[in-house]
Amino acid sequence: MKIADLAELAAGNLRNSKLRNVLTAGGIGVGIASLVAMLSLGVGLQDLAGERISRSGLFDTIRVSQWRDIEQMEREGGMRPPDGETPPVLDAAARRKMLEIPYVLEAEPEIRFTGEISQDERSQITSIGGLPLSARNDEAFDTLEGEFFSGATAAEAIIRLEFTREWLIEDPSSMIGQTIVLRYPERRPLALDPLDAAFADEEFGEEEEELSYGFTVVRRELPLKVIGLVENEVYAGMRSVSRARIYLPLELVEDLNIIGQNDLRGAVSQNGDGKIYDTLMTRVANPSRVSEVQDQIRAMGYRTFSILNASESLQKFFVILDLILGIFGSMALAVASMGIVNTLVMAVLERRREIGIMKALGASDGDIKKLFFAEAGTLGLLGGLMGVGMGVGMSWVINFATAYYLNQRQMDPEAVSAVPGWLMGAGIGFAILVSLAAGIYPASRAAKLDPVQAIRYE
Amino acid sequence: MSSEVIRAVDGVDLEVAKGEFAALLGPSGSGKSTLLHMLAGMDHPTGGSLRVEGQTLNELGPDGLARYRRDTVGMVFQAFNLIPSLRVFENVELPLRLAEQDRDERRTRVEAALKRVGLAKRVRHRPGELSGGEQQRVALARSLVNEPKLLLADEPTGNLDSRTGEEIMRMIEEFNREMGMTVVLVTHERAVAERFAKRMIFMADGKILDGPAAEGGAG
Numbered sequence: 001m002k003i004a005d006l007a008e009l010a011a012g013n014l015r016n017s018k019l020r021n022v023l024t025a026g027g028i029g030v031g032i033a034s035l036v037a038m039l040s041l042g043v044g045l046q047d048l049a050g051e052r053i054s055r056s057g058l059f060d061t062i063r064v065s066q067w068r069d070i071e072q073m074e075r076e077g078g079m080r081p082p083d084g085e086t087p088p089v090l091d092a093a094a095r096r097k098m099l100e101i102p103y104v105l106e107a108e109p110e111i112r113f114t115g116e117i118s119q120d121e122r123s124q125i126t127s128i129g130g131l132p133l134s135a136r137n138d139e140a141f142d143t144l145e146g147e148f149f150s151g152a153t154a155a156e157a158i159i160r161l162e163f164t165r166e167w168l169i170e171d172p173s174s175m176i177g178q179t180i181v182l183r184y185p186e187r188r189p190l191a192l193d194p195l196d197a198a199f200a201d202e203e204f205g206e207e208e209e210e211l212s213y214g215f216t217v218v219r220r221e222l223p224l225k226v227i228g229l230v231e232n233e234v235y236a237g238m239r240s241v242s243r244a245r246i247y248l249p250l251e252l253v254e255d256l257n258i259i260g261q262n263d264l265r266g267a268v269s270q271n272g273d274g275k276i277y278d279t280l281m282t283r284v285a286n287p288s289r290v291s292e293v294q295d296q297i298r299a300m301g302y303r304t305f306s307i308l309n310a311s312e313s314l315q316k317f318f319v320i321l322d323l324i325l326g327i328f329g330s331m332a333l334a335v336a337s338m339g340i341v342n343t344l345v346m347a348v349l350e351r352r353r354e355i356g357i358m359k360a361l362g363a364s365d366g367d368i369k370k371l372f373f374a375e376a377g378t379l380g381l382l383g384g385l386m387g388v389g390m391g392v393g394m395s396w397v398i399n400f401a402t403a404y405y406l407n408q409r410q411m412d413p414e415a416v417s418a419v420p421g422w423l424m425g426a427g428i429g430f431a432i433l434v435s436l437a438a439g440i441y442p443a444s445r446a447a448k449l450d451p452v453q454a455i456r457y458e
Numbered sequence: 459m460s461s462e463v464i465r466a467v468d469g470v471d472l473e474v475a476k477g478e479f480a481a482l483l484g485p486s487g488s489g490k491s492t493l494l495h496m497l498a499g500m501d502h503p504t505g506g507s508l509r510v511e512g513q514t515l516n517e518l519g520p521d522g523l524a525r526y527r528r529d530t531v532g533m534v535f536q537a538f539n540l541i542p543s544l545r546v547f548e549n550v551e552l553p554l555r556l557a558e559q560d561r562d563e564r565r566t567r568v569e570a571a572l573k574r575v576g577l578a579k580r581v582r583h584r585p586g587e588l589s590g591g592e593q594q595r596v597a598l599a600r601s602l603v604n605e606p607k608l609l610l611a612d613e614p615t616g617n618l619d620s621r622t623g624e625e626i627m628r629m630i631e632e633f634n635r636e637m638g639m640t641v642v643l644v645t646h647e648r649a650v651a652e653r654f655a656k657r658m659i660f661m662a663d664g665k666i667l668d669g670p671a672a673e674g675g676a677g
Contacts, residue, residue: 001555001556001558002555002558005555005558009555012543012544012548013543016543353539354541354542354543356539357539357540357541358541358552358556359500359524359527360498360500360527360533360539361527361528361533361552361553361556361600362524362525362526362527362528362529362531362553362556362557362604363524363528363556364520364521364524364525365520365521365524366521367524367556451500452495452500452501455535455537455539
């Protein structure tokens, strides 16, 4: 028989006992719905955790710093660079080299310094940090009041609400648009003393141009426009810059040439007066690439740190969670598939005569089998559609209930359950598959009916 | 099922010519229905051979037999055996669906077959809404829609009053005469057989009774 004819006959047969078949399909529906709802919870939680993780910048970021000395490097298993007895310094050249590694998106210095913020008569020593423009996506800025930095070097500041509380500002919003003044320690290279230059000429011949005296520290001031207020720490409090009270654009901070911890070491080393970074936060396009990028940076001779293993065990956790939730859903589906077997076995018994007639008219065993499979598959499709519908509903209820619960506790609502397209498709496909499997026994039983017995006059 | 072997049909040697109208007569249990089922490819002989239209039935597998039933044989039963959930049109259409005919071709042939049995106006009814005679006419239309070479009729008048039964028998005779269909009729009503069949075969205890005495006054 042709597929269209099979489908037509199967649909007709299913229509003949509407109530029973709707109930059977409903049974599959409930099974699929519980499976979909369980998995949607798994998917939703995973999405939520994944989103948190990726936005926290924890799992796609490698913290790069330089080894203090060869001893520390060897003690902690660092890789000795191919040339050299001293660990390489983390300078602009190293940063450029890191940016050339595939999958590296950015390598930004982490700059947090102590400065003085003043306005009118008030002033306060506080912690100030530089944020790259990519920090805009950080979760902390979900609740940003005002604006984010308009440019990489804009003289603008975003203030943590904690700071306004320290200043006893009653209406923090009034700060937006006002100007504050930042006082900071600038690292200024010293010009070569002409006398010393002459001395160096005598002592070192041609090499005097490579000599430098180091630098001095100068107090500077910079007026900043307050453009935004934020409550939470950026990077989920996981970076040193998180704890700053005032955030400025990172490039602006870099240009200010603020003195850092490593500058003191730079001052006595032979490395000239180039800028040396304390740490570079290297962001990788995909958390799965963190490992290989980290290896390459270590090979360059630097100290690296990432929360790589934590992400792997988190993935394992979700695989197990999905499995457990899936098992609960599958139990409901197993019960439902027994319902299909029951319905179809009943249909074979009821339609003995009809099957016998069809065989007498020339239907092959295969035709009869296909007809029953078509009926089972149609029941499955119906059940799958019902199930996905119910599953989406249940997922909605879960989210609604969670949001209500969180709201009662003054927390922001979260979508803990999600039904992506693939889950809907898989739900329907699985329903059809289970139904076809449940149809195997009834179909072969129907196909084996002896037509002579089946149509014997009763 | 008992383990004792019962020979419903035993050592039957019978030949029916093309275009013949033969009646199998005998009391119940004589084996005439079993012989008919074997001719229909629904029952298998334990020995001997069965040849219809150049096909040796005992050599065909289940699919071959299904094809044989579909293409070579038309059947009419005492209990009509229509599918109650299908409309008249769909019942007649069923053999064509099994034969995977195109929709248009099916429509033409079903309409022609129903017209032939005088039921062109009742295509949308279900069997339960028809009288016994009408149901048997639908069954007749179904049996000829595939243009089979061999029509097997198993007590086709058994459930009908004599007037309707005669109507049905006249149609079967017409198929035999006008379409050249070979007809094998199983009946226990000798009068019916005598009136319509051209040859009468008597059976008892699974055997064919031969000789002119057995054939009695057949016409």
